[in-house]
Amino acid sequence: MHRPNYLAVFWMFARNSLIRDMTFRTNYIIDVIFGLCWALMNLGFYTLVYRLMYADGDGAADIAGWSQYEFFVFIATTILVNSFVEGFFMANAEELSELTRTGGLDFALLKPIDTQFLVSLQRINWSAIPKLLLALALLAYSIPRIEGLTLHPIQFILYPLYIVMGTLILYSVMIGLAATSIWLGRNQSLYDFWFYITNFSRYPMEIYEGSFGSPLRFVFTYLIPILVVINVPAATLAKPLSDTNWPLAGFAVVATVGSLAISRWIFQRALMSYRSASS
Amino acid sequence: MSVIEIRGLRKSYRVYQKKEGLLASFSGLFRREYREVNAVKGIDLSVEKGEFVAFLGPNGAGKTTTLKLLSGVITPTSGEAKVLGYVPWERDNDYRRRFALVMGQKNQLWWDLPAQESFQLHQKIYRIDPAAFKQTKDELVDLLGVAKLLGQPVRELSLGERMKMELIAALLHSPEVLFLDEPTIGLDVVAQHNIQKFLKHYQQVRGITILLTSHYMKDIAALCKRVVIIAGGEIVHDGSLEGVIDRFSDYKILTVDFADDRMPSDLARFGEIREIAPPRAKIEVERSQIANVLTNVLANYSILDVSVEDPPLEEVIASLFALTEKQQNESKESNIAAAAANVAAAGKN
Numbered sequence: 001m002h003r004p005n006y007l008a009v010f011w012m013f014a015r016n017s018l019i020r021d022m023t024f025r026t027n028y029i030i031d032v033i034f035g036l037c038w039a040l041m042n043l044g045f046y047t048l049v050y051r052l053m054y055a056d057g058d059g060a061a062d063i064a065g066w067s068q069y070e071f072f073v074f075i076a077t078t079i080l081v082n083s084f085v086e087g088f089f090m091a092n093a094e095e096l097s098e099l100t101r102t103g104g105l106d107f108a109l110l111k112p113i114d115t116q117f118l119v120s121l122q123r124i125n126w127s128a129i130p131k132l133l134l135a136l137a138l139l140a141y142s143i144p145r146i147e148g149l150t151l152h153p154i155q156f157i158l159y160p161l162y163i164v165m166g167t168l169i170l171y172s173v174m175i176g177l178a179a180t181s182i183w184l185g186r187n188q189s190l191y192d193f194w195f196y197i198t199n200f201s202r203y204p205m206e207i208y209e210g211s212f213g214s215p216l217r218f219v220f221t222y223l224i225p226i227l228v229v230i231n232v233p234a235a236t237l238a239k240p241l242s243d244t245n246w247p248l249a250g251f252a253v254v255a256t257v258g259s260l261a262i263s264r265w266i267f268q269r270a271l272m273s274y275r276s277a278s279s
Numbered sequence: 280m281s282v283i284e285i286r287g288l289r290k291s292y293r294v295y296q297k298k299e300g301l302l303a304s305f306s307g308l309f310r311r312e313y314r315e316v317n318a319v320k321g322i323d324l325s326v327e328k329g330e331f332v333a334f335l336g337p338n339g340a341g342k343t344t345t346l347k348l349l350s351g352v353i354t355p356t357s358g359e360a361k362v363l364g365y366v367p368w369e370r371d372n373d374y375r376r377r378f379a380l381v382m383g384q385k386n387q388l389w390w391d392l393p394a395q396e397s398f399q400l401h402q403k404i405y406r407i408d409p410a411a412f413k414q415t416k417d418e419l420v421d422l423l424g425v426a427k428l429l430g431q432p433v434r435e436l437s438l439g440e441r442m443k444m445e446l447i448a449a450l451l452h453s454p455e456v457l458f459l460d461e462p463t464i465g466l467d468v469v470a471q472h473n474i475q476k477f478l479k480h481y482q483q484v485r486g487i488t489i490l491l492t493s494h495y496m497k498d499i500a501a502l503c504k505r506v507v508i509i510a511g512g513e514i515v516h517d518g519s520l521e522g523v524i525d526r527f528s529d530y531k532i533l534t535v536d537f538a539d540d541r542m543p544s545d546l547a548r549f550g551e552i553r554e555i556a557p558p559r560a561k562i563e564v565e566r567s568q569i570a571n572v573l574t575n576v577l578a579n580y581s582i583l584d585v586s587v588e589d590p591p592l593e594e595v596i597a598s599l600f601a602l603t604e605k606q607q608n609e610s611k612e613s614n615i616a617a618a619a620a621n622v623a624a625a626g627k628n
Binding site for chain 2: 003004005008009011012013016019020023024102103104106107109110111112113115118272274275276
């Protein structure tokens with residue numbers, strides 16, 4: 001009875017955020033436009049790359065084994081995961097260092113509810129929705145154009161599941177980095193680090209090869225598992241199911257659970273050392 | 280059993296001592312000097328159910344730190360505390376559902392939204408029964424007279440109005456223990472008075488335990504029978520407000536209205552003269568001498584009116600703060616002197 005109803009609280013966050021977004025209409029519209037521009041520019045860039053490759057080669061262009069429409073699925077997956085991270089977590093992680101610096105975290109700590117939940121989800125960013133729709137449209141456009149692809153029903157289940165897992169991995173890295181601001185008083189730069197490393201997740205993992213690529217691939221698959229974030233769901237949908245995919249797909253589950261556990265540990269430790277700020 | 284039990288509570292911080300200037304900032308990158316700040320230096324206190332206790336002390340005395348420790352916002356360096364039987368910094372949800380902290384200088388309501396949206400969020404977070412929620416909210420809104428402001432974004436409220444909303448938000452879940460950190464700071468006299476009146480009424484009706492910090496003596500005089508004075512992280516007085524005067528001031532103020540404008544010139548023999556505005560004179564008289572002086576004055580001069588009063592509370596407390604600070608500095612210096620002497624002695628050996 002006395003456990004808070006997390007779903008009801010989450011719904012309240014979403015509702016209040018929407019009311020707030022609607023108050024600042026112009027701001028909301030600008031957010032939407034810039035978000036869409038970012039996604040479309042990404043898409044346009046790779047369309048150009050494939051055009052160039054078609055022009056150069058024998059008519060079968062691919063990037064590290066990804067044909068154009070397969071790669072569009074990859075991009076759609078990037079946009080999709082990105083819109084989830086932005087929609088749920090990004091504004092909150094950004095806010096965390098501010099809350100630490102001003103002592104606003106005090107109030108979060110007073111509430112009879114999980115502090116990490118409260119801090120991670122209190123601002124829902126509704127301007128991420130158009131981006132999400134764009135990603136879905138891109139999927140609908142690209143999938144029928146992939147040669148020789150017939151979708152198995154299980155792929156419809158696995159894809160959303162891996163999208164959620166990918167989102168959770170990115171969230172874990174994000175909140176883990178942001179939580180260090182509690183430890184260090186304020187450290188915005190460590191949170192900015194998230195943008196640098198997650199850049200690596202936006203490309204097919206096959207490109208990380210050779211004496212430079214292989215170590216990178218190892219680090220970003222097993223230590224900070226951001227390479228599985230986009231690669232696993234995208235491959236699940238765009239590539240035929242094969243024996244070589246399964247180990248990585250299995251590992252993605254482990255990586256998600258592991259990332260969440262580690263980031264939670266960091267968050268809890270950070271809270272213990274919270275110093276608050278002068279009143 | 281006491282609602283609040285504190286034993287030997289200590290909190291110290293390590294603070295980076297930044298030197299002035301750019302060059303010093305660079306050297307600070309490699310070698311840092313830290314200073315240990317003892318915000319709370321071993322406090323013992325117990326508070327019974329239904330008490331309304333004031334924490335009084337100069338800035339930086341450790342009042343807010345103590346409230347934050349009791350709220351579980353920060354963890355102590357050492358010592359124990361129990362509130363309602365819980366150790367605050369374990370942050371048990373059951374504990375967090377039973378107390379509230381209001382800070383006059385911070386705000387927990389959603390800045391861009393009307394306060395009522397934040398109230399609803401609280402209902403969900405604290406899982407308050409909808410009927411009870413409505414009843415409590417209506418009652419509080421009515422008592423504080425803010426019904427018309429519920430739909431206005433918090434950022435458009437005045438400071439006093441916002442403070443009322445903060446109080447409502449904090450009281451919606453009917454806490455048994457309430458920590459108030461300078462709830463009237465920056466408010467005008469009317470708003471201060473309204474909040475005082477509300478707190479007094481609410482505390483009497485609900486019988487909850489309240490710990491209040493304030494700089495306004497009026498707040499404290501109006502609300503609290505028990506005053507705990509903290510200075511330099513230690514408790515220097517725990518008792519009634521009147522007790523402060525009895526204990527820390529050894530004089531009274533004698534005001535004499537003479538029958539004509541010709542004031543006697545030898546008033547200084549009775550005590551220090553505070554003010555002379557013929558035909559009135561105010562003299563500080565030692566407490567033990569007050570009866571003698573009064574007889575003497577009445578016998579020797581023609582007097583229209585006379586009154587004996589305690590010195591103003593603010594004054595007593597200000598001098599008390601100054602005294603404590605001086606003592607603490609002296610003890611610090613004597614420690615340093617002792618240490619220096621030890622070093623010198625060691626050098627000789």
